[in-house]
Amino acid sequence: MPSFPYETVDVFTDRPFGGNQLAVFTDARGLSDAQMQSLAAEMNYSETTFVLPPDDPAHDARVRIFTRAHEMPFAGHPNVGTAFVLARHGRDRGGVLRFEEIAGLVEVKVARDAAGTVTGATIAAPQALTKSIELPADAIAACAGLSPSDIVVTNHRPVRASVGVFFVLAEVTLEALSRATPDLSRFRAVRDSTPGLEGRFSLFLYARDGASDIRARMFAPISGTWEDPATGSASATVAALLLSLGSQDDASFTLTQGVEMGRPSLLHLTARRGEDGIRATVGGSCAQMFRGEALL
Structure with a gap:
């Protein structure tokens, strides 16, 4: 039986049980669109992300974002939380991650404390106003x-x-x-x-x-x-x-x-x-x- 690992984080807070909950499936290869949507509904958070290999090797991941009901072209806390999780796994490049999404390329700068521990992230929205x-x-x-x-x-x-x-x-x-x-x-x-x-x-x-x-x-x-x-x-x-x-x-x-x-x-x-x-x-x-x- 295939297994798909995930992690959950609270985003836009520095302590548990605050902020916005997010589930991150760190390797979504093999999941169908229908399974991703069903998993997002099952997790029952406002959004769940699924990390896939990028189409362009110059980027770090293709990230798909699902609410309980539909896929999103872009969202804020899912990008911040996904970057936090991936950076803690050492998947950033010099403190930067680039995510391919429906709305465009999202560049993320990882935040670390004085000891080098990942603490959060800042994302640049993919489109102008x-x-x-x-x-x-x-x-x-x-x-x-x-x-x-x-x-x-x-x-x-x-x-x-x-x-x-x-x-x-x-x-x-x-x-x-x-x-x-x-x-x-x-x-x-x-x-x-x-x-x-x-x-x-x-x-x-x-x-x-x-x-x-x-x-x-x-x-x-x-x-x-x-x-x-x-x-x-x-x-x-x-x-x-x-x-x-x-x-x-x-x-x-x-x-x-x-x-x-x-x-x-x-x-x-x-x-x-x-x-x-x-x-x-x-x-x-x-x-x-x-x-x-x-x-x-």
Whole structure:
């Protein structure tokens, strides 16, 4: 009976039982697409990754990312956690890993402490910031169980944006953030009435807490994630979006998520203007949790 080893880590935290859980299958050769999807559903984390040999030997791995329900072109905490696991196995090259993914090439810089122990990673999102549709503030408020006045539209209206995978980003008041509660029927109604969402709707709410501190929550109940404790790809998109609203060349932010879930997460974000648009990074620490194998 074939066996497939995996490890789990908590991502965007420096201690167990915080951050966002991730399962990493470190050698997924021999697994079919259907088996990967079934394993991700079985693990029941927001995402599970499967590591395969790269198509280009100049890169380090091809990484496939699955939620409970579908494959993702890119995601933040799965890349940080996968890099953490692989680097602890000595699979990085001089502190760098390059992952081939549907959204493009993801370059990862491994973080180590003074003793040389791997502690986390920082990833560069594979695409520059893109924005598509804006959505009505009252509809987004209803999806989150809030009032339209809780949505802050001074800087931007709720907008669908991406640096590799799309989210709807909406700024809310700091007080309203803790009150947000997803309404599945409203999520479905907005998805079904908005062709520009292309059948998927994940809502990232954020509140400014000073010049560089951000608090956030993410809801994707349609795809099975009622709330996510740390959403690196959406956080990187917010950093890029905020930079796009001003005239600075670069910016950095600290984002806290997962507090309401009892899984506090800390994400470090940067954004910079480049020749091809605004690029973003997201990084943080990881905590090693379990090891096992799937027998299929």
